[in-house]
Amino acid sequence: MNVESFNLDHRFVDAPYIRVADVKKLPHGDILTKYDVRFCQPNVDHLxxxxxxxxxxxxxxxSRNHSDAVIDFSPMGCxxxxxxxxAGEHSDDEIHSLVAQTLADLIDADEVPAANEVQCGWxxxxxxxxxxxxxxxxxxxxxSWAQVMKA
Structure with a gap:
C-alpha cells in the first residue's frame, strides 16, 4: 500500500517505541524524516x-526549544x-533525546499552550x-523505545 504504516503489521509491534516511518528526499535535495512515536499498544490501548x-x-x-529541525507533531487517528x-536525518539517540527532553518539559508545564478559543479550534x-x-x-x-517489534 502507498501509506507506510498500512504495511506495518500492528499485531507484532511492542509499544511504546519510536521508529523511522518514512524518509523523503524532496526535489531540491531536502530530506524529511517522519517518526512514529507510539505511546500505546495498537488495538489494545489508546489515549x-x-x-x-x-x-x-x-x-x-x-519541542522547538530543543531543535530547529522540528516541522510538525501530529496525532494518529487511531x-x-x-x-x-x-527536517533532515537524525540518529536514534538524537530523536530519543528530543522526545525525552520535550516530555520532561511537558510534565513540568503549568498550562497547555494555545488552549483557548482564539488559538485553537476546540x-x-x-x-x-x-x-x-x-x-x-x-x-x-x-x-524500550528502540525495540519496535515483539521479541
Missing part, C-alpha cells in the same frame, strides 16, 4: 482525545501515538493532567 490534544499542543510548542516530522478539549500521565508512562519506558 483519550483531550489527552492527545494536550500532548499535541504542548509537544509541538516545547489514538495510539503521534508522527514527528523532522480550546476547551484539553487535559494537561492526562498529558502529564501519558508523558510519564512514555518516559518510564524510554529503555
Amino acid at each position: 483519550d482525545m483531550a489527552t492527545i490534544h494536550s500532548i499535541e499542543h504542548t509537544f509541538a510548542e516545547l 489514538q495510539t501515538g503521534f508522527y514527528l516530522l523532522m 480550546g476547551a478539549n484539553h487535559s494537561l493532567d492526562g498529558a502529564k500521565q501519558a508523558a510519564r508512562a512514555m518516559l518510564d519506558q524510554r529503555h
